[in-house]
């Protein structure tokens with residue numbers, strides 16, 4: 001079992017290993033919770049709820065609540081239903097919520113645990129690759145209207161338990177979604193991780209170097225969170241690709257686009273703008289990068305660019321200041337900075353990007 005320690009306002013351990021879901025009972029014993037409510041979604045429940053319940057219940061009274069899978073569960077309605085459940089099950093301040101699932105379950109269950117009785121115990125058991133990002137750092141949230149994560153908190157977990165075996169049941173599309181955040185971490189902070197990834201035409205959880213890649217990616221997140229837990233400065237870099245990415249995720253939500261796939265297009269947009277700002281001959285957004293991402297299966301264009309709707313959503317981004325839209329840009333790989341633009345500038349940049357990406361013959365359309 002590997003261990004990574006996060007030193008934030010609350011310090012906690014991230015434990016990573018094969019089949020460690022079966023050890024969850026012993027692992028949470030030191031916390032002496034009087035009851036644990038497992039929150040999971042239907043897909044994850046089908047694979048892993050029995051195992052986790054069986055491992056927990058000899059150690060602590062355990063109840064479970066299963067939500068529908070998908071982003072629409074990060075809602076006020078689902079938030080309220082879980083709060084009602086905790087109340088009915090008589091959880092108290094010595095109890096804990098255990099999020100067994102991907103980023104949706106983690107964000108929602110984390111927000112519930114941060115608000116129920118003004119905050120109870122919170123254990124993260126990430127089940128998707130993407131959740132190597134979402135389970136670390138304490139951002140918990142739900143969506144409102146079409147704006148992502150607009151109601152939320154910074155609420156660090158007590159413990160993160162990452163059973164790598166659970167990644168083997170992820171679909172290719174969901175794996176690719178999570179890999180986008182790994183590539184993001186490489187681009188903003190760890191160029192040797194990026195180089196290692198770019199030498200591969202396929203990334204799989206069965207790869208011999210996968211554990212190393214996963215840990216390197218978690219370390220990027222850990223280090224940034226430790227430095228700026230509440231996003232007053234460099235934590236914004238973790239939002240690389242997310243200004244447009246979140247807008248794509250919201251505007252095309254009925255087309256089953258994942259978070260990571262949307263963010264990957266947002267990353268290309270941020271690189272496109274970076275190149276314009278840098279005025280250098282070497283292009284960060286280049287044919288090699290586009291070809292590599294296409295080989296990995298990313299679809300980097302959309303059929304019908306709804307520029308006005310995307311811009312409206314971008315205007316509600318949490319990084320904005322007085323209607324100035326923030327983008328995370330790179331001076332070079334591994335050298336991020338933040339720059340604000342007005343609506344008209346972003347509109348022009350987006351039109352230019354659409355023209356650029358549409359010229360690439362092999363680029364597929366996400367939706």
Ligand SMILES: NC(=O)c1ccc[n+]([C@@H]2O[C@H](COP(=O)([O-])OP(=O)(O)OC[C@H]3O[C@@H](n4cnc5c(N)ncnc54)[C@H](O)[C@@H]3O)[C@@H](O)[C@H]2O)c1
Pocket residue numbers: 041042043044047069070071074101102103104105107127128129130131133134135136137138139140148149166167168169170171174177178181258259260
């Ligand atoms: N809090 C943060 O710091 C942070 C970071 C990144 C993303 N996010 C949020 O995370 C969410 C995306 O997370 P996600 O991609 O994990 O989505 P998700 O939780 O919806 O999981 C993706 C899909 O995979 C299924 N799944 C999960 N684990 C599985 C497994 N082991 N086997 C089979 N199926 C499995 C789920 O049921 C779901 O259908 C978005 O809402 C995003 O905003 C939050």
Ligand SMILES: O=C(O)C(=O)C[C@@H](O)[C@H](O)[C@H](O)COP(=O)(O)O
Pocket residue numbers: 133137139148149181231235236238239242318
């Ligand atoms: O942890 C962070 O900080 C991030 O920005 C990580 C992102 O990958 C993640 O999608 C996060 O949920 C975005 O947060 P938001 O504050 O932009 O809603």
Ligand SMILES: [Zn+2]
Pocket residue numbers: 181242259263
């Ligand atoms: Zn993200």
